[in-house]
Amino acid sequence: MACFEVIGGNKLKGEIIPQGAKNEALQILCAVLLTSEPVTISNVPDIRDVNKLIEILASLGVKVEKKDAATYTFIADDINLDYLKTEQYAAQGRALRGSVMIMGPMLARFGVCALPKPGGDKIGRRPMDTHFNGLKKLGATFNYDSQDSFFQITAPNKLKGTYMLLDEASVTGTANIVMGAVLAEGTTTIYNAACEPYLQQLCKMLLRMGAKISGVGSNLLVIEGVEKLGGTDHRMLPDMIEIGSFIGLAGMTGSEITIKNAQIQELGIIPDTFRRLGIQMEFRGDDIYIPAQDSYEIDTYIDGSILTIADAIWPGFTPDLISVALVTATQAKGTVLIHQKMFESRLFFVDKLIDMGAQIILCDPHRATVIGHNRQVPLRGIKMTSPDIRAGVALLIAALSAEGKSIIDNVEQIDRGYQYIDKRLNAIGADIRRL
Known part of the structure; x- marks a missing residue:
């Protein structure tokens, strides 16, 4: 069984091409x-x-x-x-x-x-x-x-x-x-x-x-x-889940990333959902440019109440990006309720994020409240295991933003859905070793 050794804290910079869907x-x-x-x-x-x-x-x-x-x-x-x-x-x-x-x-x-x-x-x-x-x-x-x-x-x-x-x-x-x-x-x-x-x-x-x-x-x-x-x-289209993952990764690590050939017209509300988490981005032709941000602030509803991000059938927000939205919110300024409606076990990976220092209240199998650190308190590296594809990449994003070294076991789960993810992220400044 392979694992990733991740040294966190590096800011990434460069272009990345999403894989096929x-x-x-x-x-x-x-x-x-x-x-x-x-x-x-x-x-x-x-x-x-x-x-x-x-x-x-x-x-x-x-x-x-x-x-x-x-x-x-x-x-x-x-x-x-x-x-x-x-x-x-x-x-x-x-x-x-x-x-x-x-x-x-x-x-x-x-x-x-x-x-x-x-x-x-x-x-x-x-x-x-x-x-x-x-x-x-x-x-x-x-x-x-x-x-x-x-x-x-x-x-x-x-x-x-x-x-x-x-x-x-x-x-x-x-x-x-x-x-x-x-x-x-x-x-x-x-x-x-x-x-x-x-x-x-x-x-x-x-x-x-x-x-x-x-x-x-x-x-x-x-x-x-x-x-x-x-x-x-x-x-085939570029993978919208990978595109959303890269947007969340850029925001959480304060990185400047350009996602090439993203087929933006096929992404639905994915870009706007990450904008509501505070992630800035520009559309440059069919590329998505995410500038480096020192901080990002979660939006609220018009009356000032706490934002909810929930999955839904298309054209709603895809459930495959709920894990990424949740981990991205842990270093934002503000609070958000993440509501995973479709699968009752998909939020159980948050205990690893809590061990890393994230402020998360798991309300029940479907809902978690995230109180963002506003980058005042970095996550800390720990040893953890990838339970499924999407939680696995969320944990990888957390590890890349964390202070110190993280070990992620069972990365075969990540490999099921993300092509050469370690090599592609290392090419733009990440520090990931496959052991």
Whole structure:
């Protein structure tokens, strides 16, 4: 198990390019299963979760050609359905929650899929009912073996379009249903659909492949099934979670950073949320420039009451940046209530920040009040463990701002979502050693 040794207190300076979007990649890569023709995808992040998914696709029989460091061509013209019955697949699928995304494409094109109960971050309950119920409405049948935690899924007859109102606007659930519906017979209407930029990217890619989808960008999608899809080229967006992480890092460490090619129009309220925490920034074309700040002050509501930052479905603030917003507030001037609505275990990392000297009251599993130090009292380096991807990078930001040395164990969690994060931050002045 690897760890980071971090010497805090350095001010960073320079340019950094965000990686391709992890959450988009897990959908886009599975969509290659919908066609036998070549699909070329660029700006693919070199991170653990994405690489594991590419391994699963290759084991399924997808021909994978790496064109350069971030570009792949996939040809799914000879899929080995027997692989779904192997111990290798069981092990690979359980190691990656993103493996759930193969269900829609496999059922749409081949009428069969299997799914081991997937892994992923331990951030609370993450039911897959939206995936299953949506695909059931299209005609799939599910059988669950509790002995080996395995789902066997079939579509004895071709999937058929229908109307459905999703119980929650799940991004991955919507994506799975969309990928099932594009090859189904008839018309599928999905109400309360997710409309995140990553889901929009998937729909735009499917449209180029020959799908018929209307309502892209809204919560009402209408999909007219087609007989087959063709190949395409697709470039993934930069990772909005990484961009938000860099904004928080710059503010907390008093650093001058330029985030290049940020696709600002796709970031929603992320920049404004960090502005409300006091972080100054300028948009220079498609780059975000964050100047060095000696201090930053948390905004209040118009009546002077304490600001609340809460996660919400798009176009609200993404839950994946709640951890970063929380840690950024610890050195701000002022007080903020952080409300993590979606996952009940995601705030449990704050005990590490309290050990570092942060003033945080954990009100309950979903809410924490942060009283900022206004840089009057620096955090102190400690030994800690990364519990999940997003908390891990929040702890890394805390360590980079802290006085002295920190050790962060289990950095494989950070590697699941952040590409070469130690090397890229060291290039602009950080002091991180991978042990």
